[in-house]
Amino acid sequence: MDIxxxxxxxxxxxxxxxxxxxxxxxxxxxxxxxxxxCKSRNYxxxxxxxxxxxxxxxxxxxxxxxxxxxxxxxxGLIDLxxxxxxxxxxxxxxxxxxxxxxxxxxxxxxxxxxGPKGPILYGYKFRPVISV
Amino acid sequence: xRKVAIIGLGQTPVREHWESNLRDLGVTxxxxxxxxxxxxxxxxxxxxxxxxxxxxxxxxLGSLIVDYAGLDGVEGMxxxxxxxxxxxxxxxxxxxxGSGLMDTVGVVGVEKLTEYSGKFSTAALATxxxxxxxxxxxxxxxxxxxxxxxxxxxxxxxxxxxxxIFPINAHKNSIHNPNAMFxxxxxxxxxAKSKHIAEPINLLDSSPIADGAAAVIVCAQENISxxxxxxxxxxxxxxxxxxxxxxxxxxxxxxxxxxRSVKKAYYLADVKPKxxxxxxxxxxxxxxxxxxxEASGFAERGEAIKFADKxxxxxxxxxxLTTGGGLKGRGHPVGATGVYQVVEAAKQLRGEVAKEVQIExxxxxxxxxxxxxxxxxxxxxxxxxx
Ligand SMILES: [Zn+2]
Numbered sequence: 345m346d347i348x349x350x351x352x353x354x355x356x357x358x359x360x361x362x363x364x365x366x367x368x369x370x371x372x373x374x375x376x377x378x379x380x381x382c383k384s385r386n387y388x389x390x391x392x393x394x395x396x397x398x399x400x401x402x403x404x405x406x407x408x409x410x411x412x413x414x415x416x417x418x419x420g421l422i423d424l425x426x427x428x429x430x431x432x433x434x435x436x437x438x439x440x441x442x443x444x445x446x447x448x449x450x451x452x453x454x455x456x457x458x459g460p461k462g463p464i465l466y467g468y469k470f471r472p473v474i475s476v
Numbered sequence: 477x478r479k480v481a482i483i484g485l486g487q488t489p490v491r492e493h494w495e496s497n498l499r500d501l502g503v504t505x506x507x508x509x510x511x512x513x514x515x516x517x518x519x520x521x522x523x524x525x526x527x528x529x530x531x532x533x534x535x536x537l538g539s540l541i542v543d544y545a546g547l548d549g550v551e552g553m554x555x556x557x558x559x560x561x562x563x564x565x566x567x568x569x570x571x572x573x574g575s576g577l578m579d580t581v582g583v584v585g586v587e588k589l590t591e592y593s594g595k596f597s598t599a600a601l602a603t604x605x606x607x608x609x610x611x612x613x614x615x616x617x618x619x620x621x622x623x624x625x626x627x628x629x630x631x632x633x634x635x636x637x638x639x640x641i642f643p644i645n646a647h648k649n650s651i652h653n654p655n656a657m658f659x660x661x662x663x664x665x666x667x668a669k670s671k672h673i674a675e676p677i678n679l680l681d682s683s684p685i686a687d688g689a690a691a692v693i694v695c696a697q698e699n700i701s702x703x704x705x706x707x708x709x710x711x712x713x714x715x716x717x718x719x720x721x722x723x724x725x726x727x728x729x730x731x732x733x734x735x736r737s738v739k740k741a742y743y744l745a746d747v748k749p750k751x752x753x754x755x756x757x758x759x760x761x762x763x764x765x766x767x768x769x770e771a772s773g774f775a776e777r778g779e780a781i782k783f784a785d786k787x788x789x790x791x792x793x794x795x796x797l798t799t800g801g802g803l804k805g806r807g808h809p810v811g812a813t814g815v816y817q818v819v820e821a822a823k824q825l826r827g828e829v830a831k832e833v834q835i836e837x838x839x840x841x842x843x844x845x846x847x848x849x850x851x852x853x854x855x856x857x858x859x860x861x862x
Contacts, residue, residue, distance in 0.1 A: 349608070374606075374721075380724075399728075400626045400728075404616055404622075405671075405672050405674065405675070406594070406616065406618065407595070408595065408599035409595045414614075420623065421623055421627075421728070430609070431723045433614050444626070444630050467612075467613075
């Protein structure tokens with residue numbers, strides 16, 4: 345059970361909230377307390393739009409326990425338009441159609457259920473761009 | 477800094493050791509290394525381990541191993557750096573002896589990964605990655621390496637089957653290592669047909685999870701005459717780090733942790749890549765072998781496979797790799813692996829491996845242990861003492 349973690353990460357999981365360094369302008373996702381570029385601790389919240397391109401992708405056949413029942417599923421590295429790369433699952437796309445360079449956008453989907461009686465946990469996944 | 481040496485070696489076979497627990501594996505390897513060195517006690521024990529808490533419900537391994545090894549009262553601590561835990565423990569011993577704080581330190585890497593089902597071990601191994609932003613997205617540890625391999629294939633236009641050169645070589649060597657888990661050859665055809673774990677990584681790209689323990693005794697080089705073991709000099713044992721999460725790296729195909737680690741190691745040892753006679757590379761996955769050869773300065777970027785093909789990575793090649801079978805053929809008991817690599821390299825330098833895999837006229841060896849997707853890298857350079 346990791347409900348506190350999901351509560352703590354809700355702004356990241358639902359709204360892609362990272363940070364912008366007030367001294368050098370560097371954008372971070374996940375949020376960091378120290379700017380990796382200039383080491384400043386002056387930050388403001390920054391919300392990424394959630395559009396990007398596929399940097400790499402894989403389809404997982406042998407999954408960790410918690411994800412075993414949905415295998416095979418696809419996970420990738422996505423380069424967001426703002427210049428930050430994140431890790432996320434893909435959705436609404438067959439594995440064989442995934443390609444490096446493909447344009448994708450963020451949607452909210454179920455990530456996993458925390459046991460049969462636990463809560464259903466939601467967060468970002470990415471799908472091929474369909475909206476304009 | 478005093479010069480340090482390895483004066484004793486010990487290892488258990490890498491297997492599914494259902495009959496042995498962590499302490500028995502660890503104590504066996506440690507006591508074998510102490511017997512080899514000819515010592516009945518040490519000043520400290522460093523235990524390299526990653527998953528004893530998750531998979532054996534046992535932490536506090538330092539005192540546990542010290543207790544059961546009959547070393548009551550001696551200082552012992554567990555060192556954890558994911559799959560790099562073993563060499564990280566050696567690093568701690570080198571610091572302790574090199575600084576003069578201790579004279580003789582036992583290092584034991586120990587791991588049991590077969591207590592539970594594969595799914596559970598897969599989840600435990602994924603704790604090497606970022607729990608909040610990689611693992612909870614469903615990414616497995618194999619998956620992280622698959623992301624690297626896919627991008628590598630895309631950027632450098634290799635055929636996936638070109639990677640078979642590394643596991644085929646590893647299996648060719650593990651046949652002659654009695655402690656290896658897989659003692660049979662594999663073919664290109666088998667590689668091409670092997671089932672996917674996380675596409676494009678297949679079963680034969682992946683080192684198998686296993687149980688095992690390996691140990692070395694580290695002493696001050698000025699004291700080697702006090703021991704009966706055959707000494708091997710540690711010229712360098714240096715650590716480089718990188719971001720924990722793969723996605724936080726600007727250039728994931730360049731393992732900066734490897735580059736940082738080898739730069740320091742080459743400098744301290746005063747050697748260049750061309751001086752290395754053989755290399756115990758961290759072949760957890762074929763792609764990691766390629767990326768390590770490049771960031772370690774052996775091959776140009778994107779050229780690792782061509783380099784391996786040209787120079788020869790077999791026992792008689794220009795740069796023999798994984799002479800004891802590597803992680804692929806020997807098996808990968810994660811927190812023990814870094815110590816197994818150094819034991820193998822030291823045995824090669826001592827001239828104590830099977831004659832089919834004994835490299836002639838070897839002098840300088842390098843072993844590299846990688847934690848996570850390259851967030852902790854320890855490069856050890858060893859030299860024969862003549
Ligand atoms: Zn900054």
